[in-house]
Amino acid sequence: MDVHLVDGTYELFRHFFAVPPSKDVTGQEVGAVRGVLHSVLSMIERGATHIGVATDHVIESFRNDLYPGYKTSVGVAPELLSQFPILEEALEAMGVVVWPMVYYEADDALAAAADKAARDDRVNRVIICTPDKDLSQCVVGTRVVQLDRRREALRDEAGVIAKFGVKPKSIPDYLAVVGDSADGFPGVPGWGPKAASLTLSQYEHLENIPKDWRNWHPSIRSALRLSTSLFDLWTEALLFRTLATLRLDVPVFENVDELCWKGPRSDFEAQCHRLNAADVLSRAGSASRQLS
Secondary structure, three states, X not given: OEEEEEEXXXXXXXXXXXXXXXXXXXXXXXXXXXXXXXXXXXXXXXXXXXXXXXXXXXXXXXXXXXXOOOOOOOXXXXXXXXXXXXXXXXXXXXXXXXXXXXXXXXXXXXXXXXXXXXXXXXXXXXXXXXXXXXXXHHOEOOOEEEEEOOOOEEEOHHHHHXXXXXXXXXXXXXXXXXXXXXXXEOOOOOOOHHHHHHHHHHHOOHHHOOOOHHHOOHHHHOOOOOHHHHHHOHHXXXXXXXXXXXXXXXXXXXXXXXXXXXXXXXXXXXXHHXXXXXXXXXXXXXXXXXXX
């Protein structure tokens, strides 16, 4: 079996800006919710059998306690934020396993689920459905891969190296020095992608970089004279790496069989009526009938 792990936060944001507005029977905006439901159903129609969706039920997480500048919900449209609980409820009624994150982030849940699913010998491949560069740290060979569904681009470990110049295990170090504007931390001054990939492809982790530039590997000595800023901001760099490191201890599932889609629950029809989504109900019904 293949296991598909979906970044529900990314999908909701993507559809919010890509599909026309749509109201439910109460006048609540639900266009993005309907878009995500259709998107997940398209995965099922194409053969996905085991699916888990992670969402940021609350945008803020434990990382905000570690670093005040970390991303928050400030500036996010209320019409978008209000759709998170609606999406979670609708997906669960559709029979899809959902992990709504409050203390952790959706990325943590995806990382934990990928790690756990990959340990099951029955799983052929774990497909993490998101273009988010943070999740590249979870890629393992061709067994755990990353899929950008919008661009239909699949990235295995060789793809991660081709894109970032470092192995997946070095991605948190890479983001620590380069920074991640989407998550709200700046990185280390003077460290762009080229410098980071050149250095970390040789040393892999920050602790392995010699503090004396004269001890640097010859291939990077002439290109880099900026590591002093790294050691001047060592505490910050380690903090940024902690922010970029995804947690694997998030409770997700006990057994991968829990992710098997078996069709909608009995309350899904009522959910679709509320969402004015008869087309979603019809597609889910057709997909469910294909199971028997």
